[in-house]
Amino acid sequence: MKVGIAGAGAIAMGYAALLLSRGHEAGIWSPSGNRTVDLLDGKSLKATGAIEGEFHPAVCQSASELADADVIVLALPAYGQRFVIDALVPHLQNRHTVVISGHLSFASLYLAGRLAERGLQLPVIAWNTTALTCKSQSFTEIRIGALRKIVSIAVVPTRMADQGLEICIALFGERFALQNDLVTITLSNLNPQSHLAIALCNLTRFERAEVWGQRENMTPTVGRFIEALDQERLSLAAALGKTVGSVFDHYRNSFGLSGQSVAGLSAQQVERGADVAGPKTIDSRYVLEDVPFGLVPLLRLAEMAGIDLPLHRSGVAILSACYGRDFMSENDLLLKSHLEAVRELS
Template sequence: MRLAVLGAGAVGPAAAVLAVSRGHSVALWSPRGGGTHGIGATLRVEGVIAGTARVDVAVDVSRALWQAEAVLVSVPPHALGPVLRRVAPMLHEGVPVLLAPSHSLAPLLLDRLLASLGRAAPIGAMATPPLLAAREAGDLVRITALREGVEIAAVPAAAATGLAQLAADLFGVPFRPLPDAVGAALANHDAVLQAALAIANATRIEGAEPWDIHERLTPAVCRLAERLDAERLHLAHALGHAVTPLPTALARAHGVEEAPLFRMAAAMAAQGAAPGPLGLDATHLAESVTYGLALWLRLAEARGLAMPLTAAAVAVLEALWGSALSGDDLLEGLDLAQLPTLMRDGHPR
């Protein structure tokens, strides 16, 4: 199968390596061009997979999409909307698109863009990427772990099982279909952890003081994260979803024994450094607040549910960062009142 990978940070090239290792061919494209700098005809890979992988570096997106039988989009959350708007006119009828990971309700944005062009394609929303990776150099990628399982939803919802099978064939890890795209948005357990850490370490972040995420998971920070997570789980239950609690998700992701969160922190810290963000750059909080907590508040409001601690966390972070963090461009043109129908069927053609 020929896969087009749109995004050349860490996850995109690492996913390309996985796909090549399973016999697929890959074209790799960087939205800004810099991501593919230093990559020739091959990628070097270290970690759980070692060796080289042949890829075709595309100078423009149309070449990346040429003859593609599937498309993987893996870009930062603040770049996802612009990238989807840029590539939608070039996507081919019926070719599956996988968002790794999906942010907010991005699959519905892409579906609306395609509907406006009179086209349709199944869109997969991964709750997390299928791997953990870091970009070591221009053509060197380190894959530190493969996920034990990834949750995936789809628009239209009925396509989830087929897209789960497709993703498993491409990347070789198990995928579990979710009922709808809201489930994928609620499965973002990292959002509560990032928000709690940002509140507790705001002065370190502001002063660009090096700090380690796992070392700063103190009992107090863990209590805040657990209470934020309880509100996420309550919302998910009210919307008919069973999502993975934060400690269980971290145990699976890091291969440590599940325990009270603050006890797990020491085991995760022993696995190596996990540097925290430096500087009050709002993009650091985009995934956790803009496309995480703030989205959940919108969903809760539409349902008539209160999430007082989540609302307070968003307000405190906006005050600390001195900027609005709730503007979600991925919800453009979306009528939340029509959400159940849109998730099930997509936008009308």
């Protein structure tokens, strides 16, 4: 199958390596063009870790060229997704399938709405997280930490759910669990809450560009913060009548680990040699993506459900003050109509 990947960061490159290793075609579109210059010059993509080898993904230089593929995967931060969606929509056809990897802020509803303007309806697949973990050593060198065992997905429109599931399995393997609605997918993404705790507890490390191990510094105090944030997320899910996994389920499903505390589970990862470098800039997606596009939608859902998430709400306010920005107003994907649609789903 021919797959076009919008984005050229670590996850996008990891997907290219995974798809090519499974016998598919893969092309990458970097909207800025900066991260694919070396690939255009003929350099190979070198992968180590869970996938080993050298790969030669194609380079797409426009949205129209990306749309030559059968399946398009959005693998870029949520703050860049509206631009990419708007660029892609004129070139999409009924033959296409679109995957949004690491679905945030009901981006699938934004895309579906843009498609409806053209009278189109095609499978838009929302993943609650990425299919793998990956870090870049350079623009052409990546280390793939793990292939996730379970990724929850939902498909818009729901009548195309089975078709969407089959495509995901054919491309990325038997690792997908089909859910019946986008609210469950949104509530199943643990990255925003985890990254909130990591950012608040390590922000000066970000700012001073320190070299530090993220999991090594997942101390009991940080771990308890994540566990408390997780309880708020689970309470929101219960208020909306949804069943989602806990942070401990995440460690079991993604990494095959079991334990009684986030700190202890992180220590197990360090013992395995699976620590990852923490952010070295305050321009990290842990804040610029996950706060406005991950946490703010949860707060909107909580308002709709009539409950409070004090740790989430305070975290957004504190980081807004630290950055001198209003993160509550920076989301350009979440529309009022989306929340109305979500109310019906709930």
